[in-house]
Amino acid sequence: VKTIGVLTSGGDAPGMNAAIRAAVRRGLQKGVQMKGILKGYDGLMNEEIIDMTARDVSDTIERGGTILYTARCAEMRTPEGQKRAADVCRKHGIDGLVVIGGDGSFAGAQKLAALGINTVGVPGTIDLDIACTEYTIGFDTAVNTAMEAIDKVRDTSTSHERCSIIEVMGRNAGYIALWCGIANGAEDILLPEKYDYDEQKIINNIIENRRKGKKHHIIVNAEGIGHSTSMARRIEAATGIETRATILGHMQRGGSPTCKDRVYASIMGAYAVDLLLEGKTDRVVAYKNGEYVDYDIDEALSMTKTLPEYQWEIARALSYNYTK
Ligand code: F6P
Numbered sequence: 001v002k003t004i005g006v007l008t009s010g011g012d013a014p015g016m017n018a019a020i021r022a023a024v025r026r027g028l029q030k031g032v033q034m035k036g037i038l039k040g041y042d043g044l045m046n047e048e049i050i051d052m053t054a055r056d057v058s059d060t061i062e063r064g065g066t067i068l069y070t071a072r073c074a075e076m077r078t079p080e081g082q083k084r085a086a087d088v089c090r091k092h093g094i095d096g097l098v099v100i101g102g103d104g105s106f107a108g109a110q111k112l113a114a115l116g117i118n119t120v121g122v123p124g125t126i127d128l129d130i131a132c133t134e135y136t137i138g139f140d141t142a143v144n145t146a147m148e149a150i151d152k153v154r155d156t157s158t159s160h161e162r163c164s165i166i167e168v169m170g171r172n173a174g175y176i177a178l179w180c181g182i183a184n185g186a187e188d189i190l191l192p193e194k195y196d197y198d199e200q201k202i203i204n205n206i207i208e209n210r211r212k213g214k215k216h217h218i219i220v221n222a223e224g225i226g227h228s229t230s231m232a233r234r235i236e237a238a239t240g241i242e243t244r245a246t247i248l249g250h251m252q253r254g255g256s257p258t259c260k261d262r263v264y265a266s267i268m269g270a271y272a273v274d275l276l277l278e279g280k281t282d283r284v285v286a287y288k289n290g291e292y293v294d295y296d297i298d299e300a301l302s303m304t305k306t307l308p309e310y311q312w313e314i315a316r317a318l319s320y321n322y323t324k
Helices: 016-029 041-045 080-093 103-114 139-159 173-181 199-211 228-239 249-253 260-276 297-302 309-317
Strands: 002-009 034-035 049-053 096-101 116-121 163-168 189-190 217-222 241-248 285-288 292-297
Touching: 002 016, 002 041, 016 096, 034 041, 034 080, 041 080, 041 103, 049 080, 080 103, 080 173, 096 103, 096 228, 103 116, 103 297, 116 249, 116 260, 116 297, 139 163, 139 173, 139 217, 139 241, 139 249, 163 173, 163 228, 173 217, 173 309, 199 228, 217 260, 260 285, 260 292, 285 297, 285 309, 292 297
Parallel strands: 002 034, 002 096, 096 116, 116 285, 163 217, 163 241, 189 217
Antiparallel strands: 034 049, 285 292
């Protein structure tokens, strides 16, 4: 492998810049030419490709977002788009590609590998929903941002003796909600993987807690369930307690990455380049049982992830609802 391209694809995540920086610097250190591909697969197809020097990634490790920009690219799901992407790689001499993104981005990488471009995926998403890995770039920052925001909502919620529903991101996965549920001491945690849509139970919890003198009631609701505003209206009507919904939204994707995100992303970015230089392709970098490892993309995409049951049990056990 003589020339390695790096791209970020799908939703951005804090720490992506640390991974880009690490890939670029590791590649240059090993004597490889490094190129940055702008705007994900979209930019690849449009040949938005730039040379990357060590200087180009200076002062980026602490920055949120992605300096390479990102996009969700529908064309990459078509055989024509995949062929075009592989042709552009060949035209620019890119014989290795690091793809930082989620499962959708890895599916594209797999197709490129089949078309002869050596590819390695790096898990980058705030959702933590990639089955082969216990860590994804951006989750730590996002969950800390959400936690701090929920603390703030709690202050005003307590002052007004209100019920607050705070909706966090995560697409169809409940990891951000589960972690915030514990970290913020939420009374109710609604996760797509667990919620039985029995709103009456929540209403009963609110009334019972209020009877016991609890001043606020925090409900962390996952985006995969959504509808927080209408839920708030129904809860207020049923309980007579003022209820507000706060949808945290894209603020969870921004901000300077935490130390954990910077360090893990750096190691994963460098690891991806090391794999390409060992002649590996069609791999995805993962963190499993305290180690950095890699999987065949096919195998990685066929794995399933389930919410950690014990963590869920404890999240509920520690909630005030269950305090006798
Ligand atoms: O995958 C990251 C994520 O932020 C999800 O949590 C969310 O469902 C989605 O992306 C939002 O996507 P967009 O930025 O395209 O609205």
